[in-house]
Each structure stands twice: as structure tokens, then as C-alpha cells.
Amino acid sequence: MITDRTQVTAMIQSAKVKKGVKWAHVADLIGQSKEWSTAACLGQMAMTKEQAEKVGDLFELSDEAVAWLQIAPYKGSLPTAVPTDPLIYRWYELVNVYGTTLKELIHEEFGDGIMSAIDFSMDLQREPDPKGDRVSVVMSGKFLPYKTY
Template sequence: MNKAEMKQAVLAAKRHGGLSWSDIAEAAGLSPEFTCSACLGMNHLEERSATAVAELLGLSTDVADALQTFPDKSWVNTIPTDPLIYRWYEMVNVYGETIKELIHEEFGDGIMSAIDFTMKIDREEDPKGDRVHVTISGKFLPYKSW
């Protein structure tokens, strides 16, 4: 089973079972954000977590095996057309250089890791309309001279 087939099986079982990503993450013993990413094929799970997810969803060991396979992190579209994902690209285009300048000013020349990285998504109630609260934390990796 490849990652695309795994993704479709997981999404169908999640929908059929009426489960949330928090339910699935609890079985995996991981955060909802990371668990969802792995179930969508962009990360992998260790054996215990993969087995627990497949069992919770009533899916085969083929799904558990696919969840453990290292992903090929590639994108079909350079700029996605899904409105929610596109807005993230828009934010990076508008504020990316600002983020880079402020990180360099605070930390020096380097990058923020997307490997040593955490993310948390929360709902923030607001009388003017609920807000999406995203917290992203990545390790700073300085460029080295040699």
C-alpha cells in the first residue's frame, strides 16, 4: 500500500467512525497535528503508534506498514489552489521577508528547522468571529563557516 492509498483509507475510516484527529492522536500517543500529518502521508509513525492508529480505525496491517514508511515530501502544485492552504502561501509571501529579517536580527544568520519543529492549532473565541491560533516552534540552526 502506498501513502496515497493509506491516506484515502485513513480518511474514509475516520469519517465512517466519526472520529476526530484528537481521538486518533490519543491512540497514537502523539499530538493531533503530527498524527494528522502522518495520516495524510507527510510524516511517518513508529510501529507502536502506527499499529494503534490502524487498530482504532479498524484498518489492516497494510495501513500500519504504510504509516511507518518514510514519506516522499513533494508537492504536485507549486502553489496550491485550496483556499486555506493558499492563504498560508499568501502570508509567507507578504510576511516571509519580515519574519526572516526579525529572526536574523534576534538569532543571527541561519534558519528555523522544520525537522526539530512543533505546531499547535487552537480555536480562540472572539466576539467578532472565532480566530485560528497557530503556534509554530522550530529550532534555530545557524549557518556555519568552514
């Protein structure tokens, strides 16, 4: 009996290690970006029936698990409010160090409002560099203004 999406995430992670599948392969299979596809497999996005079935075939999931992939999940992928994993912590640190900077610059350019985390896309690339390759991430979110009423 599957009672929540994290169980399906665990099944996928287990199968992925056992089979040595790559996220890039999952992305190809369902015709979405590797960023969205990974987030969806890790329990952060709802899949269409077709996407879920392809992922189910790849990871040999039960019908029940495939049904869960199509349900909007309870999101949030981190076990603690301040992440302990060094890679993820660096992103939290960026928000902590640059948070007020992002706020000031977005307000200076757009006025009061936010950058959407929903109408949002992300693209992660390797940026070759003689001093050591870099991780380059482009984040794009719609600006949503606060309205008066």
C-alpha cells in the same frame, strides 16, 4: 498491493469519513498532539510500530497498510506548487506577503541561519473573541546557524 504511502492516506481518509472519527480522537489514542497525529495520518510522518497498529485498528487497515505507516514517507501534501484551496492558500499567501519580513526579523535576532522545519512543533487553538473567534497557531522551530568552515 500497496505501492506508496498516498494509498494508505486515501484509505484513512475514506475510513475516517465513513466512521465519523475525529482527529482529536486519533491523537488521544496514540498519545501525541493532534497536529502531529493528523500529519502522520495524512502521510507526512513515520509512526512507531505501536502507533501504527493502534491507527490500523481504528481505521481497519490491512497489515500491509500498517507496515507502510512505519516507513518514512515521500512528504509534501499539496497537489500543486501554489495551493488552490482557499484555506491552505491563505497560509501560502502569508509566506508570500510576510516571507521577507520573517527573514529580516530572524536574521536581526539570530544572525544568518534558518528556523528548522524538522526540529519543529506546532499548536493550533481556538482563541475566543467577541468580534469572532480566532485561529491561533504557535510555531516553534530550533534556530540553526550557518557555520563557516
